Amino acid sequence: MNCDAARLLIGADPHATSPELEAHVQGCAACARFREEMRDLDAHIHRAMQDPPQLARKRRAAPQWRQWALAASVVLATLAAVGVWLLRPNDSLAHEVVQHVQGEPESWLAAQQVSTAEIDKALRGAGVQLDLTSTHIMYAQSCFFRGHYVPHLVVQTAQGPATVMILRHQQVAGRASFHEAGLEGVIVPAPHGSIAVLTRGPANLDGIAAEFEHDMRWQQ
């Protein structure tokens, strides 16, 4: 082994050993010194890398016109949001979903799982199928909602029962959460329409919606 080969190994890993390397270092004072230096340096590298430096992007001052434009857009956005809030229809989708769920209080009380046949029946009208490996769907009805029959399911979770309504004909622009009449809810877009999930307390609503979406097959 020559000095170049020894230094390559030492530089790559100062604690590496092999019979050839040891033999070379024993006979080469320069490489032995190099190894000592690199081992010393390596100890510092290990310490340094335990704690990455805190870095932040430099802020570039925005041109003044851009600051004014930003301020104007904030004002407009605020006005638009206030307007939407004031003019929101009382019969919003979320409100109707809540009303519907309140109209079927017995759905929360189911203590037994429903049969596969009942689940199929509830889903059929909406043109969806569910991978029916579930053991904890406690309620399944096909309900008339906004002019269509929609599946109304209640699934048992660790946090308690959760209502799931598969709203094939209700398109939503994006996820919307709501809190009304003691119910927590979320409506999320789905490949066809949307899915509403409601519970009476804190729960991972999005997780439940995602799980249903994953296990659902939409028929054309």
Added chain:
Amino acid sequence: MRNSPPETPVSSIGDRLPGPDPGAPLVQLFESLRPDLLRFAHWLARDRATAEDIVQESLLRAWRSREALKDPSAARAWLLTIVRREHARLYERKRLELVPLDEITEMQAALRPAEADGELFALRHAIMRLPIEYREPLALQVLGGFSTEEISRELALSSTAVLTRLFRARNKLRVIYGLSPAPDAAPQGAA
């Protein structure tokens, strides 16, 4: 729906992935390794927020592929490779260094005063300034405990190329430590 009892997602993994039980040993194992993963990702991405995103995405990928982890004692190395690949994917998408150093500045307030002008401080910044091709194998070796052979497999490089990159990485850092750089001992044509 799965044919299993109702489960409670954990705060981090479970917020975006329904199902994992926070009490499950694997979830606890993943969470216990999060600081190591974050440190590793931070050295690769050079940005804390990006590193957090990388780790979050990596943990999701890991959870989806958890069947592949046969031996829990190998979880740390397995997760580090997932983090590295996730960073590489991000790096590839952006086709540039994630955080160009000429666009960043130090947050002096965040530095510990005793280190503010010490060798360790300089060394950290010198490591951050290493090009990714040197910083990546160094992080795998120092933080991940990977051997040269393991790094060469992970990076799809020859062992000689990995040795060369590690040698050059440390050689650049010698200067910070007040040592003169050694002559390049890499064989011709090596990385």
